[in-house]
Amino acid sequence: MLDSYKIRKEFPMFTNKIKMQGHDLVFLDNASTTFKPKCVVDAINRYYEFETSNSHRGDYDLCYNADQKIAETRKLVAELINAKPEECIFTSGTTASINIVAYAYALNNLNKDDEILISLEEHASNTLPWFEISKKTGCRIKYVELDNEGRITLENVKKAISNKTKLIALAQVGNVLGYETDIKGIAKAAHEVGAVVSCDGAQSVPHMKVDVKDLDVDFLSFSAHKMCGPTGVGILYVKEEIMDKLDPVFVGGGNNVNFAPEANVNYLKGPEMFEAGTLNIEGIYGFNAALKFIKEIGIENITEYERNLRRYAVKRLIEVEGLTLYNETAEAGILTFNLKGVFAQDLGTYLNAKGIAVRTGQHCAKMLPIFLGTPATVRASIYFYTTKEEIDCLVETLKTGGNFLDAYFA
Amino acid sequence: MPISLSPQMMRQIIMDHYENPQYKKTPANKEAFETLHMASANCIDDINVYALVKDNIIKECYWDGVACTISTSSTDIMCGLVIGKSLEDAKYIIDQYNHMIHEEEFDESVLDESIVFVNTAKQAARIKCATIGWDALEDIICNHHHEK
Numbered sequence: 383m384l385d386s387y388k389i390r391k392e393f394p395m396f397t398n399k400i401k402m403q404g405h406d407l408v409f410l411d412n413a414s415t416t417f418k419p420k421c422v423v424d425a426i427n428r429y430y431e432f433e434t435s436n437s438h439r440g441d442y443d444l445c446y447n448a449d450q451k452i453a454e455t456r457k458l459v460a461e462l463i464n465a466k467p468e469e470c471i472f473t474s475g476t477t478a479s480i481n482i483v484a485y486a487y488a489l490n491n492l493n494k495d496d497e498i499l500i501s502l503e504e505h506a507s508n509t510l511p512w513f514e515i516s517k518k519t520g521c522r523i524k525y526v527e528l529d530n531e532g533r534i535t536l537e538n539v540k541k542a543i544s545n546k547t548k549l550i551a552l553a554q555v556g557n558v559l560g561y562e563t564d565i566k567g568i569a570k571a572a573h574e575v576g577a578v579v580s581c582d583g584a585q586s587v588p589h590m591k592v593d594v595k596d597l598d599v600d601f602l603s604f605s606a607h608k609m610c611g612p613t614g615v616g617i618l619y620v621k622e623e624i625m626d627k628l629d630p631v632f633v634g635g636g637n638n639v640n641f642a643p644e645a646n647v648n649y650l651k652g653p654e655m656f657e658a659g660t661l662n663i664e665g666i667y668g669f670n671a672a673l674k675f676i677k678e679i680g681i682e683n684i685t686e687y688e689r690n691l692r693r694y695a696v697k698r699l700i701e702v703e704g705l706t707l708y709n710e711t712a713e714a715g716i717l718t719f720n721l722k723g724v725f726a727q728d729l730g731t732y733l734n735a736k737g738i739a740v741r742t743g744q745h746c747a748k749m750l751p752i753f754l755g756t757p758a759t760v761r762a763s764i765y766f767y768t769t770k771e772e773i774d775c776l777v778e779t780l781k782t783g784g785n786f787l788d789a790y791f792a
Numbered sequence: 793m794p795i796s797l798s799p800q801m802m803r804q805i806i807m808d809h810y811e812n813p814q815y816k817k818t819p820a821n822k823e824a825f826e827t828l829h830m831a832s833a834n835c836i837d838d839i840n841v842y843a844l845v846k847d848n849i850i851k852e853c854y855w856d857g858v859a860c861t862i863s864t865s866s867t868d869i870m871c872g873l874v875i876g877k878s879l880e881d882a883k884y885i886i887d888q889y890n891h892m893i894h895e896e897e898f899d900e901s902v903l904d905e906s907i908v909f910v911n912t913a914k915q916a917a918r919i920k921c922a923t924i925g926w927d928a929l930e931d932i933i934c935n936h937h938h939e940k
Contacts (some may be wrong), residue, residue, distance in 0.1 A: 790802075
């Protein structure tokens, strides 16, 4: 069993004993971003203090070392998701990754009346790119019906698939309700009709083993900062046979071999074709350290720990009078709720006043309220360093949440 | 209204305006009103503010939409405060309110019940909620002058 108390000693945000509103910080907004262990911060500093250089640019040792670090990080990413390094593109994050799928693949392969299948609970980043593609190509957006709990079931996906379906874009784990979707089954069904699957892995890859070969997805997007890495780095996995069919979205320095006055360009093949411009090298150094840190702990240990802690959190949260938990049976460490008579954001402010960081509102999934029947919710989300004591603190504070104006007057 | 108002009374005023807002409605003749839509990316707040201006006086002021306690209550109090005021006086009140919210010196004498938001800066993330309706009215006033 993973020792979260020991692990916390690796994180400056814990060892620096950060206070919020005079209270010890209880950070329960890990679905938004995660804390960084010292090794990640050190790796970033090392790049700037000892190893600064650009990549792909020079014949000197420092540049070679940067190239090696980028290649090593790509390999670590590939290992994590069971891909080949040449299938992994560095991006600025999940949003950029999904936009590349939209503009490098969907824009060129979808036509009028083709269908993109998404759901009402997708994050804005897995919705708006498809809206744009729909406007540009005339293809249609179709929604998988959610079941009573808000899950995306394979059965409902199969019902929604037609011979017009060309792309299915779904999160493996929803960022509001935290249900795990059967992406493997969906990919099989999609491929039977010739559709591709773009999987939003922002909430799954940091928390569970995600194997792109086993899932057989065509695209997988995720961010470093939700898995102890820096902000501004992400990954787009593209299945090898699809990679060759894509056109670059951004072009310029670093993504071409040569070009001539007649506008003939030889672009690099593989991920580098999509990495025009200077990469976020400090971010990749930090991500490298984060990937090693997670590997050392073991992704399966992380899943087990979080799922146990989630069960504990559910048991405790349902003690709170007037609390509606919207995702009691979900798998992921995301707990979404409201307290009777208290508007979500007012509760969030109250928790802030007690040192507890949660997310409130719609969590970027701005169509989900249609399903939930409430305009806003409070979301507490855990990671492998979250402790039972922090859950207890949340629960005990929620029990006095009716006095939410204490945030201003106490 | 003195700033020495007890915290208990302040809470009561906020809750009264939240639970029973007096000016929360879309006027039937909304075309006659100057309207501004305001929405926040961070909070749920998504409101319209309506002002009926005649002869430089705010004759009527309403708001409608989805909003949290702080924005509901602060916008509702604002509506009551500016009705019957000239645009210049209303602008003065808005300025004083903003000074208060940002913990600067302010003229308490014109703020009446809106003084209950004096502690908003304690929860900096909510300043936007406490000012969203006020910002809308300020824009309406500025646009009104501009149109003239």
